[in-house]
Amino acid sequence: MPISDTVTLELDVDYFIEEFSHCFTGECRISMLPILYKISQSITSSSDLGDSLSIILNVMQQRPLKMHRGIVTLYDCYSETISIHDSFGLTDEEKRRGIYASGEGITGKVVETGKAIIARRLHNNPDFLDRTRAHNEKEKKGNLKANTVFLSVPIMRAQKVLGTIGAERVYMNQHLLKQDVELLSMIASMIAPAVELYLIENFDKVRLENENSRLRNALKKKFKPSNIIGNSKPMQEVYRLIEKVANTRATVLILGESGVGKELVAGAIHYNSTNTEGPFIISNCAALPDNLAESELFGHEKGSFTGALMMHKGYFEQADGGTIFLDEVGELSLSIQAKLLRVLQEKTFERVGGSKPVKIDVRIIAATNRNLIEMVEKGTFREDLYYRLNVFPITVPPLRERGSDVIALADHFVTAFSKENNKEIKRISTPALNMLVSYHWPGNVRELENILERAVILSDDDVIHSYDLPPSLQTSKETGTAFGITLEEKIRAVEYEMIVESLKNNNGRMGKAAEELGLTRRMLGVRMERHNINYKTFRIAGSTDCDDD
């Protein structure tokens, strides 16, 4: 063996037996057998890795090994870190400092290569990191260091390195060193099954638990009410707020333009709350005629006005134990606003014509597309009521800010209306999708819903085409020309759509598209020019399939 400062050794037991057979004779061999016996006894009699390791470390300190420092490291293959699990000759602090990456220093290299290493002349050996800082200045200056060797052997199981056993000792002679390495290697293979079990039970179990809780959290984070379609970023913020507030009794104010889905948000809050078993009563305040609003909301006593033949429970009483959703709350008259304020403050009210207070336990969710602050400034909405309602505001974004939600919603509505109309519409054509995506949706989801209901009814085949969409969507951006509903315009729209679909199907190859459309390549070129269509738009990036441009 060459004598250099760091020697890496293949763990070949036959090699050792042959090379160092003289060591396994006489005193040496006899003194080793009880050590191995003691270690094997400790491993078979105790299921605790700590017990076995303390016996091993103890043996290492005694004759004939007489090592002055010993460490057992374990390798966490997920974080790729090696840490000292047990040792002698190190303080707790020094032990804690002993953390290595695979490939780093002597221990790291043993883990990386699965081969034993003997490192000599530690005081100036670059592989010896002294990460534990156990080698104090005194030790460094003294002769001891120059004479000290560090041996490290891998603990392996099925080609996998699980950790290392390392030892420091005073250099005596090369043969003794090799003998030590072999002994440590035997100990390592004896202890390997117990180490493997320990790693599975501790590292893997902890990791699995962490992974489970990470997945649980990820699932929790991804809370999405089942009744609401769309996963855009702004909607995810809405879902986050719904999840936060649902299980409280806080009053919620839902803000947003008309048709964005405020009522769905209110429903999601109720159905994800603890009082989901209770009623969910919806009251559209804009639809309540002034003279009936009070009685509709708060009920009336028998004979309280002409026609009040029986006692009637209003929406608030009907919602007792559940949730009342006051849609378009900005439309309530000032007198009703005063009564609503009292319900919010005291949870009581009187029925019209009654004097007995009715006590209720109702969660209030209100919604409006009006600017309530402006209304407060103008004196048409009570300021105190505004603050009582605005405890937990949720703003639902307009559809034009929801990106790909338009496509998800369109698909959802096409499926729903196809079913309702006994049709089998399978897809929305590319030009039609482009129109849907580039439209500004002033009427929001309600407008999209209505447009697709109409398109499903109009569709003659299994596709929603651009010409099934209303003229308001047929902008020049998509069609190359603004066309309305005349025959000529409709023919142009059909032509445009057929060319676009064919180019898309044929990856922008004009020859193939012309063939499919029953045109010559030149005729197709003329029509594409008329519609301002460029075949390159339909090329898939990276495609080399462009032989017939």
Ligand SMILES: Nc1ncnc2c1ncn2[C@@H]1O[C@H](COP(=O)(O)OP(=O)(O)OP(=O)(O)O)[C@@H](O)[C@H]1O
């Ligand atoms: N994200 C969505 N997923 C599925 N359907 C939706 C979604 N948002 C809205 N809708 C549908 O759009 C229509 C309008 O929604 P909704 O009535 O909830 O809107 P709104 O904001 O309360 O309107 P308004 O202010 O006019 O009362 C409803 O038919 C609703 O089912």
